[in-house]
Structure formats: structure tokens, C-alpha cells
Amino acid sequence: MKDFRSSVNPLITRIQIYKLLIITVISITASIWSLPVCGQMTTPSYSIKELREGTLVIRFPTYTSKIDTLTAMAGRTKDPKNKERLEKELNKTIEERDTLLTDYIEAFKTKYDFSKVAYIFDYDARNLNTATYYNLDGERIAVADLSEKPLFYLFFERTEVDAHDALVVYNRNLQKIPAPFPNDFIRGGINVLFLKISNKKFPSWRVGKMNKQFYKYHADVE
Numbered sequence: 001m002k003d004f005r006s007s008v009n010p011l012i013t014r015i016q017i018y019k020l021l022i023i024t025v026i027s028i029t030a031s032i033w034s035l036p037v038c039g040q041m042t043t044p045s046y047s048i049k050e051l052r053e054g055t056l057v058i059r060f061p062t063y064t065s066k067i068d069t070l071t072a073m074a075g076r077t078k079d080p081k082n083k084e085r086l087e088k089e090l091n092k093t094i095e096e097r098d099t100l101l102t103d104y105i106e107a108f109k110t111k112y113d114f115s116k117v118a119y120i121f122d123y124d125a126r127n128l129n130t131a132t133y134y135n136l137d138g139e140r141i142a143v144a145d146l147s148e149k150p151l152f153y154l155f156f157e158r159t160e161v162d163a164h165d166a167l168v169v170y171n172r173n174l175q176k177i178p179a180p181f182p183n184d185f186i187r188g189g190i191n192v193l194f195l196k197i198s199n200k201k202f203p204s205w206r207v208g209k210m211n212k213q214f215y216k217y218h219a220d221v222e
Contacts, residue, residue: 042171044181045221047152051115052218054150056169057133058104058119061156063097100203107207109136114214118146128153128172152177159184167206182213 067090074086108117118141124131133141151172159166167185169177177183185206 042175042177044178044217047171047177047181048214048218048221050150051152051169051214053115054152055116055118055146056114056152056154057146058108058117058154059125059156060101060104060119060121061097062121062123063093064123066093067097103201103203104207105136107201107203111204111208112211114211114218115152116149128174159186167210180217182210182217185210 070086070090070093074083074090077083077086105119118133118135120128120131120133129143131143133143133146135141153170153172153174155168155170157166157168158164159168164184164186169181169183171177
């Protein structure tokens with residue numbers, strides 16, 4: 001019995017070691033697969049280099065909730081004056097939406113060449129893997145094709161500190177790229193005044209400024 005036990009115990013030990021090795025290999029493999037893919041890191045110098053090789057996806061606002069609400073209210077009201085007021089506000093909102101889309105697409109076509117550009121609409125952006133992507137000519141792009149290179153997203157939003165209107169760059173994990181990466185492209189006071197005097201469109205100036213700052217920072221970290 002003693003000899004039998006002495007021959008079994010090493011066998012049990014070896015089995016336990018094999019199991020431990022298998023578990024370790026599985027854990028390491030899972031960790032590797034969970035690592036961020038290209039374009040996921042928020043390191044400023046790394047991000048600018050990735051953006052240069054990748055695609056900046058603009059998330060255009062569509063004011064869908066506001067438009068739907070105004071449409072419903074205008075349809076329900078029995079007061080002619082109130083109906084006229086609501087329809088006027090509705091038409092104004094639709095015009096603002098369409099003008100913003102048109103002006104920024106033109107701005108990116110003419111003032112931006114730091115990276116490739118695509119766009120999506122905000123109502124379709126809850127799942128970025130299934131959203132519908134377009135190039136600047138309005139043609140659909142397969143997200144699988146875009147994913148071959150790093151992806152970054154440009155949101156129309158407001159700054160956290162002072163709530164200024166801003167364009168903000170995020171990586172594919174929707175993590176904001178921190179300074180010194182150029183970000184938070186806000187609507188500046190004196191620049192807006194100059195634009196009004198010169199009759200230039202703000203989107204063209206804003207996108208041109210973004211393009212220059214990306215190139216400058218890219219040169220600084222090379």
C-alpha cells in the first residue's frame with residue numbers, strides 16, 4: 001500500500017500542475033484579447049499619431065427630440081397663433097440642423113486633411129459598431145472597413161468647466177483625449193467678431209484651426 005500511495009501522489013501532483021498551467025494560459029489569453037485595439041489609448045502623443053493614420057468620425061446633432069416635440073405640439077394645439085409660433089420654431093430648428101450639416105461637411109472637405117473623415121448621426125450612435133457611417137459625399141461606409149485603422153470621434157458638446165460650445169475629440173472607447181492633445185475647440189469671442197466682419201463662415205474657420213493644431217502637435221511629438 002505504501003508503494004502504491006507513493007506512486008499515486010506524484011501523479012495527482014502532476015495533474016494539479018497541468019490544470020494550473022491550463023488555467024494560467026487561459027487567463028493570459030483572455031487578458032491579451034481584452035487589451036485595447038489600435039486607437040484605444042488616451043496618451044496624447046500616441047493618440048495624435050494614431051489619428052494621423054486613422055479616421056475622425058463626426059457625430060452630427062440632429063435635434064430629433066426637439067423636432068419631434070415641436071411637431072407633436074403643433075399638431076395638437078387648437079390656437080392658431082400658438083400653432084404658427086410652434087411651426088416657426090420647428091422650421092427654424094430644421095434649418096439649423098441642415099445648415100450645420102452642410103457647412104461642416106463643406107469645411108471638412110476644404111479645410112481639413114490631417115486624417116480621413118467620416119460621419120454618423122447622433123440618433124444612430126448608441127452602438128458605434130452598428131451605426132451607419134458615411135463619407136463626406138454621403139456614401140455609406142462599412143464600419144468593418146473603418147475599423148482596420150484607428151477611429152476617433154468628434155462630438156458637438158459643451159466644455160465641462162464653463163459650458164462653452166465645443167468640438168471634442170474622443171477615442172474609440174469614448175474616452176476624451178487629454179491635453180496637450182489639441183481638444184475642446186470652442187467658439188472664441190474675438191474670432192467670431194472677426195468672422196462676422198469678414199463674412200467668413202465659422203465652421204470653415206473652426207475646422208481650419210483644428211487642422212493646423214493637429215499638424216503642429218503631430219510635428220512636436222515626432
